[in-house]
Amino acid sequence: MEDPKEVTTVQAATTLISTIIGVGVLPLPLFAVRAGDTGAPFITLLGIGIAAFGLFVVTKLGLRHSDKTIITYSEDILGKWLGRFFSLFVIVFFSILTALAAREFGAVVITAVLLETPLEVTVIVMLLLAAISARNTMNTFAYIHNFYIPIILAPVLIIVALSLKNANFLYVRPFISSGLHDSFFGALTIAALFQGSFIMTLIIPSMKNPKSAMKAGWWAIFISGGLYLLLVLATVAIFGAEEIKRLYWPTLELARTTSLPGNILQRLDVIFISVWVIAVFTTIFASYFLTIHSVKQLFRLQDHKMLAYFMLPFIFILAMLPQNIVQLYDVIKIAGRAGLIVTILYPMLLYIIDAMKSKRRKKGESKQA
């Protein structure tokens, strides 16, 4: 990284938060309820736990190699070719993640706001916006995330606050209502919504004080996880588990049930979606940025600016592959769980190998001594 290392702890935390909170918020209560019925909040909590563990591993690993990203240090740990081979998976996975997020939100927009606009247009607009912004440097990347954070957090909090008057907390009991197997897989799906936190590996090398990365990570998980939990709690308490199973985007429905006092605007869902564009943008932007920076580092390129446009058609085609919204959510579910292998298991593997290597090296040194 040639840029001066200027990313502060707060910026790192806000970058993580705005990356994590994305389009996943819309179907989140549905995922949770499908797995755990009335125990949805518990499933969410489990998911947050898994995600926190993943972020912990990634951060720990990043701190051991605080000048490098996962692409470069995996070569040190696994050897040149094996490292590159696995890095390819990381890149492909984040391309898919970018594409799916763009596609998912495109679908939301054409169902809720722009009923007559073709899906391709909304998706390409979003990707284009991410591509143009991804030409910026790492510092600007952090500034952008830092700037939007209040606009990302506020709408969810407002909607939860405004809708709580209809809440019935009988709906969230019993607190644990599903079997171990269901709970675990449900939690994995929820944890998959936190995969944006993998961006940590790119942030650490640019941080002014990499040691505080762990603190930033905890704060990020705490805030975004808290928001998710609140949202699931509110949605389940208002609609009830059975009702939610029949809705595609329960959060959007939640926004529909709320209205501002004084009848300033009759509906809030469109406003919610419009503001939500920002949250989705930051997520797509982050995964796009991660993708092109990984490609840049994998192929030892000097500049990432041209790559930003070069990747665009590929990601667009990926986004257009699912036939319809049902298939889209199947793909999202599978890709999400498979992604956990890339974002949690792979770093864990790296960490274990790295730890063993350094132990052996120490032993070797002590033997020599």
Next chain:
Amino acid sequence: MFIFRRRKQKKAGSKPRVNEIPSKALEEIEKNDLTGSIETTVQFMKEMLGDSDDFSVKHFRIFGRFHAVLFYFSNITDKDRIDNEILKPLMYMPEHLLQREMSKQELITVLVEETLFDSQTNRANKLDQLVNVILRGETVIVIEGITEAIHVGTRKIEKRSIKSPETEQAILGPRESYIESIATNIALIRARLPTPDLCVKMTEIGRLTKSMVSICYIKGIANEKVIKEVEKRLSEIDIDAVLDIGYLEQFIEDNPFSPFPQTQATERPDKTVANLAEGRVAILVDGSPFALLVPVVFNQFYQTFDDYSSRFLMGSFARLARMLALVFSLIFPSLYVSFISFNPELLPTEFAVAVAGGRAGVPYPAVIEVLIIEIAMEVLREATVRMPKQVGGALSIVGVLVVGEAAVNAGLASPITVVVIALTSIGSFATPAYVAAFALRMLRFPILFLAGIFGLYGVVIGVIFIFNHMLSLKSFGVPYMSPVSPGDSQGLKDVIIRSPLWWMPKRPAFLQPTNRDRLGEVKNKVLQHSKVGNDQREEVQNGGSKRGHNGSGSDNLN
């Protein structure tokens, strides 16, 4: 970078023609030294400057003995001073010199040190230098047989008086503004900053205009790197004429293709001083009534001097109103278009019906309607700027009232559209910095197009695009959107509201000043003291009871 490249090409292309520029011809004189022979000097001067009829050459004798000659331009010199302060003492030998015998070698020292009553008296022996000072309005004295000349600063240029600022008026605050003379402008700054730390560095830019450019900063507060960078960028400018600070601005700004201003021009000396004290650098140029402040951040463009000179509640309220106006001027028409054309269900039913009723006779879609009125408004605004003052008022009344009313009656626009556009225009007038308001005025149109195509989604996309651009901008190494992002707690106190002065003890960190303390510890206590004056008095009366009755929140404001 582009500019530099282009300029380099231009420079390379014009190299063979450089000789045609007279000022360059001067630099290529082969025999540069003064010879001591008046005849050759006069001949040389006449060759150089004699084509102008206001060039004067006056022969006379110093103390009746030594043959000498004066060179000056009669239009830019002060005739009284030449008569009374140069010719009079030179022709009429002062009493203390009457008895003294002096040689020619001594003469020049005696003249400079004992005879001429002028503080701006200097010696020089290069011909090109002499020509330059004559062109700047000085008077040159050349004496027969002496290879050194004396030049006296007799420049006198008519200048207007200091008036109150026209583009940046303040209700509470000083009434002085800069004028075209750089000497006066620097005087206005220096008068406010009687500290040895104030540095004023002068350079010359412009091959023809040779405009005096000065860089002002406060040593020990302004960041060294920024000062160096400013000097470097200014020194790289090679242009024939610099007629206003705007010429320099276009050469030193970071991103010339951005709609946003990356330097701030101000005509208020008080504002300049406040910015110097925050650690910025001011650039002034002779002939321009504006000072250029760098580095800047975006929030500066909606701050005014009033915010600081009035009480903080007033200042904060006014600033909030201004920010609202700023947002209005950018997205209000596009919000209107997207509500009307895409999501009328958002509006309360009664209002939606009223809007639909108003639009009944309008043949165009909302976006076209808004565009027509917007463009008409832009034309009207441009027209009023150029109008003579006597006609301007009439035009704006005719334009706004008559044309607006007629457009509605003719079915060209709905009444609500006119209201929306009017509010937008008023909003853009509420932005104190003309350049920043202009940026948003321009950006309104792309957002309007996006709103016409994608509705609210388009508006948000447009806004994200603009913010991302602003976040990626830098002005002399300072991120444009700081202190919002990257965050800075001290700077944040002065962004949305204007916090009380005693609540901002440190200078904003984003300018990376070398010294950050704005308030001293002791003074802070004094402020706290006077703040609780009423309570203290009561304390004394009540026999020293703690001031628990009067809201505990105000106790510890620092």
